[in-house]
Each structure stands twice: as structure tokens, then as C-alpha cells.
Amino acid sequence: MPEQLVFAMEVFLNGLMAGVLYALVALGFVLIYKASGIFNYAQGVMALFAALTLVGIMEGQVPFAHLINAMLGTEIHHFGWHVPGVLAILFTMAVMVGLAWIVNTLIFRHLVNQEPIILFMATIGLAYFLEGFGDIMWGADIKKLDVGLPQGINLWIDETTFNIFDYGFFIDNLDIVATVVAALLVCALVIFAQYTKQGRAMRAVADDHQAALSVGISLNFIWVMVWSVAGFVALVAGIMWGTKSGVQFSLSLIALKALPVLMLGGFTSIPGAIVGGLIIGVGEKLFEFGFGPMLGGATENWFAYVLALIFLVFRPQGLFGEKIIERV
């Protein structure tokens, strides 16, 4: 097999893995958008906040340490304990549910029946508030996150491919874990949305707020639930990205990569978020591999957006988006 083709295959696989991570972020957007029509700009920041909180709890960091020290003249930074990963994840999840409740009670409850643009603006405000809040609460330094996920090159794949192609593929174990987790997450979410009572209520709320109210569905409950689930997805994304590249504020920028994923997959489709993520991941890696050198590199910065634009022109609802039902 020609060498170029083998390289391309490796790039393809790595693209798939990167795509899974994009998809994880995009999933959170889809959930909230589906249930409340809110495009949650803060989803990326939520992933960051979740990761910060997770590290903070694991390391026994004192929240608001800087603030407390400055006000009381003390010098505390750590409680002096370490919380095991699984337990810390549970605590962080509780924090995310709390956050969902606060966000809904303080902000979105008061914005029922408002224009989508107003809701969108509210989420932008929320995003930057949460970013600053995370900073004050846990500090701005880059943190290492290790909840015990396997990392580094997968030797089995390396050896197997070496035996076949005479060239060992580099696939990170973490990416494989991320893929499995994402697959499980999507299955769970689809089952939840399609086959459970609350999932059905969530889709009902998405279709028609007033009608949902009229049959006795509590909008507040559904929204807190959806924001909690989105918080959980953000936590998973935060763990994967944080483990990969450290917990830092640039994490919130990956949210922007989720935008082309959403345009491709459709804002309302859970499987669409995954497929969109994979297409973007593979597309940008292969494009960089094939045309990057010709175009001076760094095509990964813009390729996804161009692809998304082309899609918008020809299929505005995305690959899997709900058809806009219009009866004449």
C-alpha cells in the first residue's frame, strides 16, 4: 500500500477521534436548543466551569481562596485532602445541577415568551459571567486534570497496524475512551428523549410551550432538568478536553468549534451532533493533510466554517435537523 494512503488513513482515524470531542460539546447545545429554543452560547464555558470545579474538588482547593484571603488576611488555599475521581465527579455533577437551577430561576424563568435574540443575548451574558466566576472561584492558572483515564499511545493498534502496513498508527487511548463514552452518552440521551415520560415531555415543551403548560407539564421543571443534563454533558466534555490539554480558559473557545458541527448536523438532532462532529473532525484533518502544505497550513482554523457555510446554503436545517413542518 502506498505510503501516502497509509498516512491518510491515520489522519482519518485521528480526525474521527477529534470529531468525537467536538461532538461532545455540540451535544450540550442541541439538548438545550431542542427543549427551550435557546441557543446556549455558554455551553463551552459550562464545560470549562465543570472541569475547573472537578479539579478544584479533587485537589481539595478552597473555593474563592483569593477573595477570602484578601478580605480576611488569611493564607488558605487548600483543605489538605484529595478526593478520588469518581466521588469528585459526583460532587461536580451536583454543582452543575445547582447551576442549572440557579440559571433557570434567576434568568430564564423571567424570559419566557421572549424573542430568541433576547434569550441568546442572555446566554452570552451568562457565558462571560460564568467565565469570570470560575476564575474567582478556582483561580486562573492552568490545571492538570487526571481522573484516571488511560492516556498515551495505544500499543495494540500500533503493533497491529505495524504488522499490516509496516507503519504503526498513533492513536491516543484517551481518544478511544472519549469515543466509547460519547457513544454511550448518545445512546442514553436518545433513549431518554424517545422512550421516557420526561423525555417526551421535553420534546413536547420544545414544540409548544403553551400546549405543554395546558396538559400540566411544568416548564420550570423541564428546563432545570434539561440544563442539568446539558451540565452533565458539559462535565463529560470538560473531563475529556481537560485531560487532553489541561484545564485552561481557552477551553471555552472549543465551543466555537461546535458551531460548524451544529450547522452540519442540525441544531435539533442528537445523532446529528455526533455525525456532524465526525465529519468536521475528519474533514479538517484530511484537508490539512491534503491541501494544508499547499495553502500555507493552519487550514484547520477555517475549514470547518467554510464547510458549514456551504451546508447552510444547500440544507439550512442541517443533515439531521427536524424538517420545518409547514402545512399549506
Add this chain to the structure above:
Amino acid sequence: MLDITEDPKDALLEVNNIEVIYNHVILVLKGVSLKVPKGGITALLGGNGAGKTTTLKAISNLLKSERGEVTKGSITYRGERVQDLVPSDLVRKGVIQVMEGRHCFEHLTVEENLLTGAYTRGSSRGEIDADLNMVYDYFPRLKERRKSQAGYTSGGEQQMVAIGRALMSRPETILLDEPSMGLAPQLVEQIFGIVKSLNEEEGYTFLLAEQNTNVALRFAHYGYILESGRVVMDGLASDLRENPDVKEFYLGMSDEGRKSFRDVRSYRRRKRWLS
């Protein structure tokens, strides 16, 4: 035929002189009172903007999400004040509204739409299935279309879905808003026929808002006529049908033959307020 007396003990639902204001400024209802007896079909009649829908929404508490509020008067159900409850509490008490314009969940299938009606119930799957079959018995058309997305069904089917969905909550009283809207006359007859049999066979109480006075008065037991936020007349449906003013203004019949639009007056004579 149901015997309607003026004894308030018989009234399941009582609306007492309510005033409704939207957005803190727009006065929509200026003192509406009515009584809905158990097991009856009560019709709320009147033209566009008379306040029929607002009255129903005031009862079901859907007003708040539209920035409306009841500023005066009281609404009681079984003698209990209900105007400060949230809609889901009212559904649990047995009062459910079928909204004007049907409002199906477009992307849910017909069957899923019906199932959302059972949201407030803690019943077992078996009980819910039994009720689903009851709804399909009344609306066989829905059984054929159970797997289709509600958004792609016809207007008549959507009205059936909306009524069926309300039935799934096992209500006592159904507030039915403008069931005839946008439907062919034949379908209107069919829907009203089903409402009548639901009332007679299953004992559901209906409060019906309807512009189509002719049909509504044929199926209802008692009627209230609203005009710009006030009740201007009420009586047994059979009496209203024979009333010369109702005939002239709402049924389009008059002793002097057809009239031109020039002669149409708004109904102001014998205006009265119920207390």
C-alpha cells in the same frame, strides 16, 4: 336534558365577576360571571375579541404565561379558590383546557401527543393503555394515524388529537376553545357529536367557547353570550335559540328577512351584568 337550577351548590366551576388585564394596561374582561354545572355542556358565545378565550385561560391559569392576570373577582372549582394555582395543579384537580387552534406537538407522533396528556398522572402503564384505547374508540381515525407526526395530520385530526390528549389526563371538566375553527362543516358536526357522546356516556363536563353559535346552541345545555368583555345574556340553550335578538345577531335570522350589513348593530339592548 340536564336540569339547570340557579343553586350554586350545583356549580362545579364558578367564575365570579372577574376582570382580566393584559400587560398591566389592556382591560379585556370587565366583570364576567358564569357557572358551569357538573355533567353539563355550557357554551360561551360571542364574536371575535369578546373575551371567550381569555375567560377560558383565566380559568385554566394559562393567562400568566401571556402576561395577563385576573385583577378582580374569583374563580372557584368545587368551592375552592383556584385562581392562584399553576396550570399543572389545575390539571391534577381535573380541569384541562384544549386550546384554540389545536396546538398539537408537531414533531411528536399522534400517540406520543396523547401520552403527554397523561403527564400529571402517576398511573401504571396498563391504566394509561386502557385510556389510550378509550380515546381510540372515540376517535378511530387517530388509531390509524397513531404513528404519524402530528404536524402532518389534517386540521380535523389535530383537533381530535387535542381533545384526546386532554382526555388522557382523566379530567372532570374540559375547557374546549373554538373546536370548530378552520374545519369543514361536516367535521364540525362530527367533533361536536363526539363531545356530546363524551358528555353523555362518560360524564365529562364541558365549558365550550365557540363563535359558531348555531352549532354550539344545538349541542349545549346552557349558554352565555359575551360581548366586549361582559356577559350580555345567558339562558338555556333552547331558550337562546328562540330568542329574537340571538337569532338576529348571532344566527343571522330575522323576522324581516335578510338584512344588509348596514343594519347590523352591536348588541347593546338589555345589557346586564351578572353578579
